[in-house]
Amino acid sequence: AQSVTQLGSHVSVSEGALVLLRCNYSSSVPPYLFWYVQYPNQGLQLLLKYTTGATLVKGINGFEAEFKKSETSFHLTKPSAHMSDAAEYFCAVTQPASSYKLIFGSGTRLLVRP
Amino acid sequence: DAGITQSPRHKVTETGTPVTLRCHQTENHRYMYWYRQDPGHGLRLIHYSYGVKDTDKGEVSDGYSVSRSKTEDFLLTLESATSSQTSVYFCAISESGGLPEAFFGQGTRLTVV
Numbered sequence: 001a002q003s004v005t006q007l008g009s010h011v012s013v014s015e016g017a018l019v020l021l022r023c024n025y026s027s028s029v030p031p032y033l034f035w036y037v038q039y040p041n042q043g044l045q046l047l048l049k050y051t052t053g054a055t056l057v058k059g060i061n062g063f064e065a066e067f068k069k070s071e072t073s074f075h076l077t078k079p080s081a082h083m084s085d086a087a088e089y090f091c092a093v094t095q096p097a098s099s100y101k102l103i104f105g106s107g108t109r110l111l112v113r114p
Numbered sequence: 115d116a117g118i119t120q121s122p123r124h125k126v127t128e129t130g131t132p133v134t135l136r137c138h139q140t141e142n143h144r145y146m147y148w149y150r151q152d153p154g155h156g157l158r159l160i161h162y163s164y165g166v167k168d169t170d171k172g173e174v175s176d177g178y179s180v181s182r183s184k185t186e187d188f189l190l191t192l193e194s195a196t197s198s199q200t201s202v203y204f205c206a207i208s209e210s211g212g213l214p215e216a217f218f219g220q221g222t223r224l225t226v227v
Contacts, residue, residue: 009154032214043204043218044157051214090156099164100145100208101172102216104156 002027002093006105014113019063019078021108023091026072033074034092034102035065044090050074061085086112117141118219120205126225133192135222137205139185145208146188147172147216148180150201157204163188195226 007022025031032051036044048059055067061084065076074091091105117140127133137146145164149157149172159172161180169180177199179191192199202223206216 004156006156034215036218041221043220044206046215046217049215094214096214099162099170100214100216101147101159101162102149102157102206104149104158106154106156 002031002095002098002103004091004093004103004105006089006091006108008108009106010109010111012111012113013081015083016080019076019081019085019110021076021089021091021110023065023074023076023105024072025074025091025093027093027095029095029097031093031095032100033065033067034094035059035063035074035076036090036092037061038088038090038107040087047076047089081110081112083112083114086110118205118207118217120203120219120222122222123220124223126227127195129196129226130194133195133224135190135203135205135224137188137190137219139188139207141207141209141217142185143207143209143217144185145216146182147206147208148178148188148190149204149206150174150199151204151221152201160190160203192224195224197226200224200226 003026035047050067058064092102119138147162148160163169163182205219208216
């Protein structure tokens with residue numbers, strides 16, 4: 001069975017500081033991994049994805065994530081936080097054999113201090 | 115934005131009444147999903163569809179049923195609403211092949227009183 005763990009339900013950073021949101025997964029087969037962002041009262045928007053190939057993937061709004069198989073991790077980073085990055089972030093895993101059903105982590109709310 | 119429309123966007127209903135939520139897509143994607151979002155739980159899969167009339171249960175399917183009679187429409191029915199089904203419900207779509215990511219609707223906030 002697949003599962004996702006996001007460490008830290010809330011992360012607070014200063015504007016301009018590094019953003020690091022942690023995601024660890026469990027999967028018995030090569031996973032597809034995603035980060036989604038949710039702004040208040042909105043649906044989920046895809047930030048980036050890893051399927052195969054290059055393990056460092058770049059997404060929208062300056063975010064990137066690195067797939068580390070040995071650590072079963074897919075942490076999300078951004079070098080410099082902006083006030084507009086304040087939102088909830090979800091890590092998710094799936095695989096083709098599961099009809100692409102997503103298994104989500106519990107989410108991390110990012111707070112950006114001025 | 116992917117063409118996904120959920121209706122209604124907000125609903126308040128009484129315990130014991132049936133409720134149907136609708137998801138409509140214009141992308142002709144094969145897969146459709148219903149998730150519920152609750153604080154501390156992320157999103158959890160209720161039911162999903164892999165084609166017209168082809169559906170299966172997800173992680174939290176008790177008390178819910180679905181139907182998909184057309185590619186573009188996926189209905190979620192709460193057979194007899196309970197307060198534990200108060201939640202935000204999201205529909206999502208995805209396609210097989212090279213585009214495994216799911217696209218989400220704007221959500222339906224359901225309150226059962």
